[in-house]
Structures are given as C-alpha cells and as structure tokens.
Amino acid sequence: DQQVKQNSPSLSVQEGRISILNCDYTNSMFDYFLWYKKYPAEGPTFLISISSIKDKNEDGRFTVFLNKSAKHLSLHIVPSQPGDSAVYFCAASASYDKVIFGPGTSLSVIP
Amino acid sequence: DSGVTQTPKHLITATGQRVTLRCSPRSGDLSVYWYQQSLDQGLQFLIQYYNGEERAKGNILERFSAQQFPDLHSELNLSSLELGDSALYFCASSVGIAGDNEQFFGPGTRLTVL
Numbered sequence A: 001d002q003q004v005k006q007n008s009p010s011l012s013v014q015e016g017r018i019s020i021l022n023c024d025y026t027n028s029m030f031d032y033f034l035w036y037k038k039y040p041a042e043g044p045t046f047l048i049s050i051s052s053i054k055d056k057n058e059d060g061r062f063t064v065f066l067n068k069s070a071k072h073l074s075l076h077i078v079p080s081q082p083g084d085s086a087v088y089f090c091a092a093s094a095s096y097d098k099v100i101f102g103p104g105t106s107l108s109v110i111p
Numbered sequence B: 001d002s003g004v005t006q007t008p009k010h011l012i013t014a015t016g017q018r019v020t021l022r023c024s025p026r027s028g029d030l031s032v033y034w035y036q037q038s039l040d041q042g043l044q045f046l047i048q049y050y051n052g053e054e055r056a057k058g059n060i061l062e063r064f065s066a067q068q069f070p071d072l073h074s075e076l077n078l079s080s081l082e083l084g085d086s087a088l089y090f091c092a093s094s095v096g097i098a099g100d101n102e103q104f105f106g107p108g109t110r111l112t113v114l
Helices: none
Strands: A010-014 A021-026 A030-040 A045-051 A055-058 A064-066 A072-077 A085-095 A097-099 A107-111 B005-007 B010-011 B019-024 B033-038 B044-050 B055-059 B064-068 B072-080 B086-094 B109-113
Touching: A010 A055, A021 A030, A021 A085, A021 A107, A045 A055, A045 A064, A045 A072, A045 B072, A064 B064, A072 A085, A085 B055, A097 B044, B005 B086, B019 B086, B033 B072, B044 B064, B044 B072, B072 B086
Parallel strands: A010 A107, B010 B109
Antiparallel strands: A021 A072, A030 A045, A030 A085, A055 A064, A064 A072, A085 A097, A085 A107, B005 B019, B019 B072, B033 B044, B033 B086, B044 B055, B064 B072, B086 B109
C-alpha cells in the first residue's frame, strides 16, 4: 500500500518556465512533508519542507503548496533551470514516525 | 558532500552469499537510516537506529539485519542473497528522531547479485 504517490514518473519543461511536481498521500496522520532532489550517482539531498499547519512554504525558486483536504502537495520551481534536472522525491511523516518516500518524478529541463 | 560516508561504493556477489554494508553518519548525528532503491522504485525505508537502539522498522526482510555501534557507525548485513536484492542501498543520518528532521544521505552502495 503506497502511502505517498507521485503519479508522474517523468516531466519535461522548457528552461525558464515553471515546473510543477505533484504528490498525493493517503495517511491523514502525516503532519510533515519534505522534498528531496537526487542527481545520478549521488544520494538524495533535502530541498524544502512544509508542516501541516502551513499551506505554503517558499525558498528562493522553490515553493511547496499543501492542500490538506485533498491530501495533495506540489512543488513549484520558477524559473526552471537545466541544473534542476534530477529525480524529485516527495516524502511524508507523522510525528516521531518514520519518513515514507514516494517513487519519485524525473524532471528534465530542456535548454 | 553530505558528510555521510558509505562503503563499499560497489559490491558484486553471488546468490546465497552474505555481505555487510557500512555507514558513518555526519558528525553529531545520532540517527541512522537505511533505505533500499531498486530499479525504477522509490526509496524503501528499511530500518532506523537512534543512539545505538533500533527506533523504527520498515519492510526489512528477515534475511537482513542492522546495528548501530557505540561510535554511531552502522552496518547493514544482507544474507542468503537473492537476485532481487540487487539495488542501491542508501544510508542517511539526522540529528534527532522525529520525521521533521532533515536527513543527510550518503552516496549509496550499489549491490549486484549475480
């Protein structure tokens, strides 16, 4: 039973445009959400997070939106750059419980 | 560089064999996590240790075991290896135990079972 879903395995976006990566979850107990980025041959690196008490968190070009009623979150990257090409993992956790990762979305930013 | 080290980087072995993967967490981090990433799969949580004690368990097979030593490094032991165990194994560390702690990942160990 996949508690964190990323239904788009891949996404291609033109450089300079907006990239929107989506994530859905099923466990209503999740109260913290994170996005990690992974380049080939490297481990994932933390990108941005959001607590369930917020509906938006912004860090430079990256913004995460949380819609608790829909159990949906999205990561917006504006403007997209070729260096953003990577696999993006959505992750979620309930208080003091393990983090559950989604299957990832591979983003390609085309120059 | 995340500060988390994993050895070896690559491991090729045969079915039925036993291997040990090693992880050294970032300085100051007390939690260590192990994840498995198979082809086209996400990161599957295996197990977490905090300051030497098992903290949480995921879908870890009985053939797999792990431990965290007093110096906080961790080892993941995989035995009776099967072809399906071929995967990337990541170790991560964090300061605390809560799910809102940012995890720092090592570069991974690629295990190939022939």
